[in-house]
Every structure is written in structure tokens, then in C-alpha cells.
Amino acid sequence: MDFDKSLAVTVAAEYSNDQGDEAGLVEAFAEVCNFLADNPNSLSWRSKGNIPSVFTSSGLQILAQKYFAGYRKSDLPGNPRTVPDEIVSLAMMEAFGYAKQEVERIKIEHQLAMSAENCVGALLERYLDKELRPSGWYWCCGGFVKAVDFIRRDRQEQWLALQIKNRDNSENSSSSAIRQGTIIQKWFRTFSRTGATNWSNLPSLMQGYNLNEQGFENYVRSYISSERLRSLRDPGDILPLE
Amino acid sequence: MDFDKSLAVTVAAEYSNDQGDEAGLVEAFAEVCNFLADNPNSLSWRSKGNIPSVFTSSGLQILAQKYFAGYRKSDLPGNPRTVPDEIVSLAMMEAFGYAKQEVERIKIEHQLAMSAENCVGALLERYLDKELRPSGWYWCCGGFVKAVDFIRRDRQEQWLALQIKNRDNSENSSSSAIRQGTIIQKWFRTFSRTGATNWSNLPSLMQGYNLNEQGFENYVRSYISSERLRSLRDPGDILPLE
Numbered sequence: 330m331d332f333d334k335s336l337a338v339t340v341a342a343e344y345s346n347d348q349g350d351e352a353g354l355v356e357a358f359a360e361v362c363n364f365l366a367d368n369p370n371s372l373s374w375r376s377k378g379n380i381p382s383v384f385t386s387s388g389l390q391i392l393a394q395k396y397f398a399g400y401r402k403s404d405l406p407g408n409p410r411t412v413p414d415e416i417v418s419l420a421m422m423e424a425f426g427y428a429k430q431e432v433e434r435i436k437i438e439h440q441l442a443m444s445a446e447n448c449v450g451a452l453l454e455r456y457l458d459k460e461l462r463p464s465g466w467y468w469c470c471g472g473f474v475k476a477v478d479f480i481r482r483d484r485q486e487q488w489l490a491l492q493i494k495n496r497d498n499s500e501n502s503s504s505s506a507i508r509q510g511t512i513i514q515k516w517f518r519t520f521s522r523t524g525a526t527n528w529s530n531l532p533s534l535m536q537g538y539n540l541n542e543q544g545f546e547n548y549v550r551s552y553i554s555s556e557r558l559r560s561l562r563d564p565g566d567i568l569p570l571e
Numbered sequence: 572m573d574f575d576k577s578l579a580v581t582v583a584a585e586y587s588n589d590q591g592d593e594a595g596l597v598e599a600f601a602e603v604c605n606f607l608a609d610n611p612n613s614l615s616w617r618s619k620g621n622i623p624s625v626f627t628s629s630g631l632q633i634l635a636q637k638y639f640a641g642y643r644k645s646d647l648p649g650n651p652r653t654v655p656d657e658i659v660s661l662a663m664m665e666a667f668g669y670a671k672q673e674v675e676r677i678k679i680e681h682q683l684a685m686s687a688e689n690c691v692g693a694l695l696e697r698y699l700d701k702e703l704r705p706s707g708w709y710w711c712c713g714g715f716v717k718a719v720d721f722i723r724r725d726r727q728e729q730w731l732a733l734q735i736k737n738r739d740n741s742e743n744s745s746s747s748a749i750r751q752g753t754i755i756q757k758w759f760r761t762f763s764r765t766g767a768t769n770w771s772n773l774p775s776l777m778q779g780y781n782l783n784e785q786g787f788e789n790y791v792r793s794y795i796s797s798e799r800l801r802s803l804r805d806p807g808d809i810l811p812l813e
Contacts, residue, residue: 406666412766414738416791420687420694423795424648438677439684445662452662496656500742524654549658553665 330384332366334359340389344397350459351400357467358396362389364467364480364488368508373475392473399471404451405556406444413440449549450495453518454478456548457493460538466491477513481534487511489534496521518545572626574608576601582631586639592701593642599709600638604631606709606722606730610750615717634715641713646693647798648686655682691791692737695760696720698790699735702780708733719755723776729753731776738763760787 337359347355362383365372374380381388418432427435457479458468466481479491490507494517507513514532519525526542579601589597604625607614616622624630660674669677699721700710708723721733732749736759749755756774761767768784 406662411740411763414688414691414761415766416691416788417684417687419788420648420690420791420795421683423792424687424690424799425683435680435684439681441663441667442659442677442681445659445666446656448662448666449656449658498653519656521653524657546658546661549662550665553662557666 330366332363332383334363336386337362337383337389337393340386341393341396344393353462354397354400357462358393360467360482361396361469361474361480362392364469364477365474367488368511371475371477371507373473392471395473396471400468403556403560404448404455405553405560406441406448409440409444411440446495448553450499452549452552453495453545454493455552456545457535457540459548460540460544461535464538477507483512490514491516491532491534493517495519497527574605574625576605578628579604579625579631579635582628583635583638586635595704596639596642599704600635602709602724603638603711603716603722604634606711606719607716609730610753613717613719613749615715634713637715638713642710645798645802646690646697647795647802648683648690651682651686653682688737690795692741694791694794695737695787696735697794698787699777699782701790702782702786703777706780719749725754732756733758733774733776735759737761739769 338355341355341358345351345354347353366383372380372383381391383389383392413436418436421427421432421435422429454468454470458466458470461479462468464481466479468479469477476492477490478493481489483489488508488511490511490513492513492515494515496519497517498521499517512534514534516527516530516532516535518527520527528541531540580597583597583600587593587596589595608625614622614625623633625634655678660678663669663674663677664671696710696712700708700712703721704710706723708721710721711719718734719732720735723731725731730750730753732753732755734755734757736757738761739759740763741759754776756776758769758772758774758777760769762769770783773782
């Protein structure tokens, strides 16, 4: 079956006016679906119901909803929704000699630190999207593309793909589902053993866009402060991180 | 090829005197290798060099070394070997309003909390091994069996297998490599959303051994205090957690 890109564009246009910070997202969504048409095993679908098809209007509706919801959700670190394991606190007291009162504080701060880690991982993708989208890279946001974070086409219309991690010890999802012949390059931002960053080792596909640590740091600062303001104005709009 | 259990026992006997807290470990190692002979795809091998064969003396040597080293290594929470991501600290300051000085402290305590979490996960397996080994369960320690933590045989000599997690949100490794027909039961200790424990929902294979939270808590307390004493006597012997 041939992929109908204009149908994907039409569906996406119901979800976005494609202006401002969303400029280019309708095109990005359509191309991500085109990529999935070429690499059907790359579709990751954990929600209930049938796996949506990129060849039907109803399937594209479901994917567009996920895509734009993923784009618009807040990645501000939120209040933890999990309850700490009491035996972990016990282990901290026994192993490191912390007092009961201290582990109560640590338990909360540890959860906030995990929220902040998730936030940084999410903002790394947002930063790259902001810098790469104007150059024809499409962000696979919304969580339905397996093992690939950004795609684009080369001059021969072949797919190029990027997989991004915040640290060298973050787990890589297997990318075996990608069609052979697709160039996939991987990159991580920081070395866990040294704390050093890895911007000087960008893979060739990511070079030439002036990506760097200072730019990322500025992005994180500005994202968090503007999202905090937005959440004060409209608290119900902010989805907490898991 | 037929698996030669007596060869595995002979090899393992070079590594353990099979007494005291190691009583039954030689048998356990031999049975784990027998399980791998029946389920070759369950062997997980990330080290360099060829994948060891459970059918050869040299292969069994390599596995026995891993098995007993895994058993004897310390799971005391150690000093972190990773360096925190500075942008995570920045995000904590920006999102939660912590001062620079506070995030410096949190960064360290967060790492110790992660060490303690790893420790609790490891001690859960050690506790279960202690309670289950006398009843013919074999612990798959040493990190070379994929997706299975404990095995035993039923009366028809079929394999029974357990997969254990500390929390319901810990990642499960896929167990698709297990031969069809093998009964595999999964269990997690705690509910991340409520903090409640799950001992009252042990799968049938784990019932009847008087496993419970108080027993686990006592085990954690006693393990950490005796390992701390041991590490004071012989500091070089303690391997830090990752």
C-alpha cells in the first residue's frame, strides 16, 4: 500500500495551526508516519486497542493525537507519584549511618532528583528538536516510534535516523526493527564516569547545527522558568512526571 | 549433546568447599548449567571472548568462576563511581528553588540512595536464595542467565522458573528465550504507587517457604551490619556497586 502523505498532513492540520514554536510540526508528523510506513516494525504501541495504521485516516488521527499531546505536555519536573521503598531508607541508615530524620528528607529529595533527571532527558530531545527542525529533521515525539528519536531524508530520499541518550549508561532500546540500509547514528550527551560532556563527538549527521552544552543549559533554564510561569497561570495544564 | 552433570560438579568443587553458607551451591551451579544446556538461548554473555559452553570443562570453568564470584561479591552499598550530571542540579535549582549549596548535598545523597536501591534489589535475591536453597531451588547468580532468577525441577523433572523484581515498575527483561513448556512465574516485592508490599501475593511456586517482609527486613539489617564489619577487617575485598 502506498503511503498518502497529503492525508497525514490533512489529519495533522486538525491538531496544529503549524505556527510559532509549532511551525513545521505538521510536516514532521507526516514524515514520521511515512517513516513508519517504510519501517512498520518501528511502531511501538502499548495503549489498548488495535495498533493504528498509518494508511488510514482513523489510524492517523490516533497517532496525531499522541504526537501533538506529546509535544505539548509539560516536561517540568513534577511531584513524584510513587512512594519510596522503606527498606531503601533502612539500608541508608544501616550502611551510611544516617538518622531516621535525615533519611526522611533524603527520600523526598531523591525523588525530586529523579524527576529532575527525567526532565533533563526529555529537555535534551526538546532542545535538539528546536535546533534541528528548521533544517529538515523530524522529531519522533509522542512515544510511538521505537528506538529512534529523530529522522530525516538524505538527497537520495533514504532515511537517516538518530538515537539520543542523556548518559552513556542510559539503556539503549534495541533498534533491530529498523530496515537495513537506514543509517542510524547514536549519541549520548554525558559520560557517567567523568561527568564530561560529549558535544565534541557529535556523529556526522548531527554536525553543523551549532549544538553545544551552553546552548542546552540555556534551553533548560529558559524552558523551566517559562513552564513554571505557565503552570502558575494554569496549574491544571501541567502533567506531573512519573 | 548430553549434559554431563558430574563434570559440572567436579569443576564447581574447585571453587567451593560447599559448606556453611555455601552448602548446596555446587549442586545449584551444576543445575543452572543443566538448565542452560536445555535452554541455550537463556545464556547471557556480555564479556569478551567466546560464549562459554556448558558441555566443556573449559566453558564450565569460566561459568563457575562467574557464579562463585557473584555469590561472594559484596552487595553493601558502595561509593558511587559515577559523576552526577550538572544540568540535573541546575534543573533542581530552577524547578524547585534549591540553593547551590543544597543541590551539592542532594547530589551526593541522591547517589547514595541509588546505591541503596541497587543494594536492596540484590539483597532480595540473596534473601530468597537463603530461604529457598534448602528446598531445592537454585539461584541463577553470576549474571549469566537471562530473565530467570531461580529455577528448580518438578516431580516430572520439568523446569520451574522464577523471575523476581523489587518493584512493580522495575524493568522486566524479556523471557522469550525460555523453552516453551517451562513454567515461569513472576513476582515483585513492592507497589511503587502505594509503597505496599506484595508478600501476600506470592505465586504458587514461592508459597510454603515462610517468605515475608519482616524476614527480608531482618535479612537486610543483618547482611549490612555483618558486611560492614567484614569491610572494616578487609577493605580491599569489598567491590563497590556501580
